[in-house]
Amino acid sequence: MINVGIVGGTGYTGVELLRFLAQHPKVKITTITSRSEAGMAVADLFTSLRGHVDLKFSAPADSGLDKCDLVFFATPNGIAMQQAKALVQANVKIIDLSADFRIKDITVWEKWYGMQHACPDLVAEAVYGLPEINRSEIKHARLIANPGCYPTAVQLGFLPLVEAELIDIGCLIADVKSGVSGAGRKAEVHTLLAEAADNFKAYGVQGHRHLPEIMQGLSNIAEKTVGLTFVPHLVPMIRGIHATLYAKLSRKRKTDLQALYEARYADEAFVDVLPAGKHPETRSVRGSNLCRIAVHRPQDGDTVVILSVTDNLVKGAAGQAIQNMNIMFNLPETLGISQIPLLP
């Protein structure tokens, strides 16, 4: 059994980690910390876990995290970078669901996240935990930077086109829509039901923190810097990300894009390329670790339209984190995360 600790379990990625880990056949959750809720039973905060999770939240100081085999950070940005080094030195593996270790260029990270980085050397070592790209590095990593929710859907969508060098990577467009749980379990006015329901809006058009993360990932694949316009939107739903991606074919216009995508993801358990002509729905992945993708070329023109959907809390966060854990601990990659989506 893997002895697992969770730091910061009171948010949505926390409860989602617990949903999967509590029934994972190779995991024992030994500790879960929360500064604000220390002493409270986890199942008192999240009624859905009654009968499945018997732990109480513990104060960080009393948590014994250094005795764990693996620690998940489900914390706000800026926490993991302060605690990672001690854990790594204690031979504890780390999967950080926050953004602390995602961006290799410290200057870029500090600009977008508005703070000084506490641990630049571990940034260099950290492996970006997108298994469909980095599986072999993940296998041997001590520290995983678990990708953001938008970056997962966008990178998986563009990946085959970029790898095959079929598109003009100077002017990619990602028009992306997210359910409200992406904003976290934080008391804020703009995500109240009375504000966000029966409503739709873009936000962060001038710049969003996931822009440099996506650009880094796609540029790595392309081996040169991509140009990306990234526009996130807020959808009046709880879970789900829908990325609508636009690219211009630059050459090989006769390539069978459907076949390209099917071949690229043929061995991936969590990426499902839909038949030609289909449109994926976010609910078709609700509660599951899947990314479903459809490939379109409207009117057989030069503009490719890729539709990519995930559950932002699963493949976009907790599920992908456990997928990374499975790889790191040499378990079957789907173990404990092969639940069928909840529909309707």
Next chain:
Amino acid sequence: MINVGIVGGTGYTGVELLRFLAQHPKVKITTITSRSEAGMAVADLFTSLRGHVDLKFSAPADSGLDKCDLVFFATPNGIAMQQAKALVQANVKIIDLSADFRIKDITVWEKWYGMQHACPDLVAEAVYGLPEINRSEIKHARLIANPGCYPTAVQLGFLPLVEAELIDIGCLIADVKSGVSGAGRKAEVHTLLAEAADNFKAYGVQGHRHLPEIMQGLSNIAEKTVGLTFVPHLVPMIRGIHATLYAKLSRKRKTDLQALYEARYADEAFVDVLPAGKHPETRSVRGSNLCRIAVHRPQDGDTVVILSVTDNLVKGAAGQAIQNMNIMFNLPETLGISQIPLLP
């Protein structure tokens, strides 16, 4: 392995049966029928099942249902009663999720369902599939009448009070609220999102088909006829039932109702009595087979208020059906239906 057939798998109870059965360790789904969709792959209709269900819908005539160990009817009312006898005679067990076998009094059934009953003798034999009341009869049944969604939440809520003879059973009130999936996957105007969202209404105040079913169940327990006012409402949500139940204490006013409920359901895996003072949310059981109950006595008066929540498609339909199957086939009662609720 139990060889299972499903009749009528294109509705919400159908897809929900498939979600559970496809991952049930002791079940092999051998056939699924649909008159309208014969020949179509199930996963083409329900994208959520891609990779998990490889069957095609078959026409009822070609279905080989009589070779199954067990057949679930997930059909509109009036279908199961026409096909049940032949299957029973072929030694196939049946769990009917429709209302055909729920009401023992044929005259009452015919009045509320507006058709002549095709198979009254099997009504007499059928066992009402509410395990918390009828577990021992279910064990040996050939034909299960799976309860309605409202009746499950209401009966489990009132049950301890009625058994303990603490309330005036002549004037029970059940003010019950349901998500829209309770109306089924049928093209109708009143359940369109543009009609039902951001809206709330009662319906069927003059009489709803679940009224006689609830009255029959509670009267059986009370051993005399109960009086019930039952008002269903439509909630702008997908899944969930919330029953708010009112009863007058008739005697033993010092009884500890919290203890009464906890004791009654102590051995029930799927009924969770919340701590005193709590209010269950429908999302705390979303996607799960649980019924969560809270017991209140406002201002310590004589009116008891019971709050009872279920997922109408699970404990109110498909999950309870599989719970019945587990009992009938001598399997652990929770096998394949112990998923943790999806929250948020």
Next chain:
Amino acid sequence: MINVGIVGGTGYTGVELLRFLAQHPKVKITTITSRSEAGMAVADLFTSLRGHVDLKFSAPADSGLDKCDLVFFATPNGIAMQQAKALVQANVKIIDLSADFRIKDITVWEKWYGMQHACPDLVAEAVYGLPEINRSEIKHARLIANPGCYPTAVQLGFLPLVEAELIDIGCLIADVKSGVSGAGRKAEVHTLLAEAADNFKAYGVQGHRHLPEIMQGLSNIAEKTVGLTFVPHLVPMIRGIHATLYAKLSRKRKTDLQALYEARYADEAFVDVLPAGKHPETRSVRGSNLCRIAVHRPQDGDTVVILSVTDNLVKGAAGQAIQNMNIMFNLPETLGISQIPLLP
């Protein structure tokens, strides 16, 4: 023109007052105060008001409220009671949308609202602003206690039965459901879309502040103390209240209840009694000052079921406040508040 001031215009009752008052033909809004947003243009906070409201929020000290003919308090509880006396002494009329002046028994008020009352003598003078009951007192009032949202829907629903002395007033039940805007425009976790959407729950079963308000109102009519069980619920919608009311007929069981309700409200512009057998929807009053009511006697028994719907922000708050203003200033009662509901 009536010179109107608004204290505390940053919440939902504030923006709703502005929606109506900005197009009211006899009103000039002269000042609107907000401690937190002083200096900000109102239309910057509420984009919906761009081009209709040119004011900026002013700090309370600079507001010149004492020059107004009328001041609306759209503030949290506990503010109006501190400022009312000075304004009354300056001959400014007041309509308080908070709860400060609703409860005549100061002890009861202090118990439910958890603070000491700052101005008990004005409580005695204040007129409870439910025009369908108190129209003549409202006409001459200096200070109106505008009713709460639940109390409006519940009292209008029970009123004809109580006046006609037809029911057992010792055991009334009000099972009431509200949209989330009833909780106000406050940053809180439990009303986030990701918490409250696709969910339904009761709350405050042990006691809610609107219980003593409703009991006071109904007891005044009955001329003796009523017994009431009041259970509020949160509905995943923005606006709307649906009260499902239960009462036992005590006598005159042959009374035509439909005719009773139609007669009682025949002259009321804002109470609409639906034809027999109908079920009002909350959306049928969305954005309007209407209360629609339906009267049922299921199975012709002794239990009467009344369905009463309002928009909690209009007839339950801002619309009723303006209705009171129209009465106080001798204007046609429907002036400026006769908008047709927004459906769908």
Next chain:
Amino acid sequence: MINVGIVGGTGYTGVELLRFLAQHPKVKITTITSRSEAGMAVADLFTSLRGHVDLKFSAPADSGLDKCDLVFFATPNGIAMQQAKALVQANVKIIDLSADFRIKDITVWEKWYGMQHACPDLVAEAVYGLPEINRSEIKHARLIANPGCYPTAVQLGFLPLVEAELIDIGCLIADVKSGVSGAGRKAEVHTLLAEAADNFKAYGVQGHRHLPEIMQGLSNIAEKTVGLTFVPHLVPMIRGIHATLYAKLSRKRKTDLQALYEARYADEAFVDVLPAGKHPETRSVRGSNLCRIAVHRPQDGDTVVILSVTDNLVKGAAGQAIQNMNIMFNLPETLGISQIPLLP
């Protein structure tokens, strides 16, 4: 007073026309037809209209439409083209809210709408009713083709850029999102609340009927054929369209786009250009005839991002139709359609 008839008043554009026209100071609704609901009171179908509309639906044959000054067609495609000629010959003005007269090229229309056009000569005469472009032609028109909902939001968004010849019109992208009421009040499975809520999807990526309409409009302005990729999406909300528009600046890169938009729409009562940096929300125009637009140039690059929101049933249908009526009958353009949006 203008004597107005409505053909086909049982859908969402019908009830929305009635909401505005019933309180329009210069309109008398004399007849409203419905084949399916003839004889029924309009207010029995739409409870929101009780007390405001006393008409019954009449059968088309008995309707006396030829006595009207103006007839609105709120019918499915293919109806207006059969009845328009007779009305025009009877000197009745027509505003068609369907697509029958929007596309000038009959071949294109017949291809996208899948039927033969019954009245090509009136297509030539018809004026496309987008006042911000065609106001002077509308003034003298006998027959108005009222624009589609997507085309209104998209054309108003691109208009200033195209007129100013600032962008590469060969590769425009319109990623557009609509509330579910855009699909109409039709019994269909995919728009049920249980299907469409908590869900997001694209549809019609291979081609949508509004594509040729938008291309015709923008090409007219550009005086050459534009290239457009148009991807519509379904949002789990009732009303609202949000167009996210992408274009490449081709020259004059120093142009102040904010000033350009503000100048272009300075005299338009129903187009509101937001301050720089803002993101319009669909709810900020809910129930109103407004289009709100924001102009962005992320990271000061060459890609312009325009955000344009409307209420699909108002500026995208009924409100714009009445705006056209006001122009045709020489009334103030805002008469009867200047309601403030309903927020929240």
